[in-house]
Amino acid sequence: MSTTSEMTQTPFHKYHVEHNAKLVSYAGWEMPLLYTSIIEEHRQVRTSGGLFDVSHMGRIRFSGRDACRFLDRICTRKIHGTAIGQARYTIICNERGGCLDDALVTRLDENAYLMVCNAANREKLLQHFAREKGEFVFKQEDQTTRTAMIALQGPKVMEMLSAFSSEIPNLKRYRSTTKSLLMAKFIISRTGYTGEDGVEVILPSMFAGKAVEMMLKNVDSPDMIKPCGLGARDSLRLEAGMALYGHEIDEDTDPLTANLHFAISLDKGIDDPEVEKFIGQEALRRIAESGPARTTTGLVLEGRRAPRQGMAVKRDGQQVGVVTSGCLSPTLDKPIAIIRIDAQHAEDGTSLGVDFGKQIQEGTVTPLPFYSSR
Numbered sequence: 001m002s003t004t005s006e007m008t009q010t011p012f013h014k015y016h017v018e019h020n021a022k023l024v025s026y027a028g029w030e031m032p033l034l035y036t037s038i039i040e041e042h043r044q045v046r047t048s049g050g051l052f053d054v055s056h057m058g059r060i061r062f063s064g065r066d067a068c069r070f071l072d073r074i075c076t077r078k079i080h081g082t083a084i085g086q087a088r089y090t091i092i093c094n095e096r097g098g099c100l101d102d103a104l105v106t107r108l109d110e111n112a113y114l115m116v117c118n119a120a121n122r123e124k125l126l127q128h129f130a131r132e133k134g135e136f137v138f139k140q141e142d143q144t145t146r147t148a149m150i151a152l153q154g155p156k157v158m159e160m161l162s163a164f165s166s167e168i169p170n171l172k173r174y175r176s177t178t179k180s181l182l183m184a185k186f187i188i189s190r191t192g193y194t195g196e197d198g199v200e201v202i203l204p205s206m207f208a209g210k211a212v213e214m215m216l217k218n219v220d221s222p223d224m225i226k227p228c229g230l231g232a233r234d235s236l237r238l239e240a241g242m243a244l245y246g247h248e249i250d251e252d253t254d255p256l257t258a259n260l261h262f263a264i265s266l267d268k269g270i271d272d273p274e275v276e277k278f279i280g281q282e283a284l285r286r287i288a289e290s291g292p293a294r295t296t297t298g299l300v301l302e303g304r305r306a307p308r309q310g311m312a313v314k315r316d317g318q319q320v321g322v323v324t325s326g327c328l329s330p331t332l333d334k335p336i337a338i339i340r341i342d343a344q345h346a347e348d349g350t351s352l353g354v355d356f357g358k359q360i361q362e363g364t365v366t367p368l369p370f371y372s373s374r
Helices: 013-018 038-047 067-074 119-132 157-161 205-216 230-239 281-290
Strands: 022-026 029-034 050-053 058-063 087-093 099-109 112-117 139-142 147-153 176-181 184-189 198-204 226-228 294-301 312-315 318-329 334-342 351-355 360-366
Touching (some): 013 205, 029 230, 058 067, 058 119, 067 112, 067 119, 087 281, 099 119, 099 184, 112 119, 112 198, 119 139, 147 205, 157 198, 198 205, 230 334, 294 318, 294 351, 312 334, 318 351, 334 351, 334 360
Antiparallel strands (some): 022 029, 050 147, 058 112, 099 112, 147 198, 176 184, 184 198, 294 334, 312 318, 312 351, 318 334, 351 360
């Protein structure tokens, strides 16, 4: 655990203090865990709207002649051919096909792209990019500490933003636009990590406090949008079946095993020489041919005890998997878990148990996500 003096404060630190946040150290940043309670903030997002400070996320800009080619080399999704303003969720793999991180890559302009990655992996990725740059010609800028980032999530968020801009509510999912406010440019994307509709906004750090004040000034009720912390963000993404680095994915877990097939273009560059193959592609193609031995799915448990990462998943007394994430779902009011298990036991409806030590808590395999706003 870092000491307070070693932690980096986000541009919204004053806002957190004014709203009585419980601040904790996370990946070297001082971040709000909660303001009131995780359950209350979770339900706030599901029913109305929540504001999250996600300034700790890495923000890396790539520009220049070979920016797209380089991104295709390091990303599992095809970046070539994306439209300006289009965002794609992707994985960054090592040669073995393990996940170095997951990220969102947005095309900003003709030859400019922005990658948003996990806070804990930013430095590792920067070193990885330096090793892989080779003869690619592009400029790379780590904009993390010069910018701020917030997420507004919930069913009433787009209604609130319509008072700020008529364009934003018409954005398609995974699309972005650039707006000018306070003589600064804001990148606004219809993306998020909660399973709800909403936006993520990147802006210059010096305008962070004033920008939030202006965005929220047209809110009809003070209860419409409330600040929320990392605790609720985790339980929300878990219900939505979204992967978290260090839980569902890591350097020893490939994205096929993590059930992230949609984020991989296994044929990238094979029939199109203009598109680079990605690092780890051949390893993933071999895994796909034989089928991954393990897979990732959901488990809904009986009782009230929340499963935790690392707990054994058993069938007929034998361990067949492990819990990667778990909580007592505030929306379903049931214990839920994302589990990594032997593929032959992953069929929906299969009865499995989680080992709590002194007892086995029974559950049923359930496809992800547990919750969808749609």
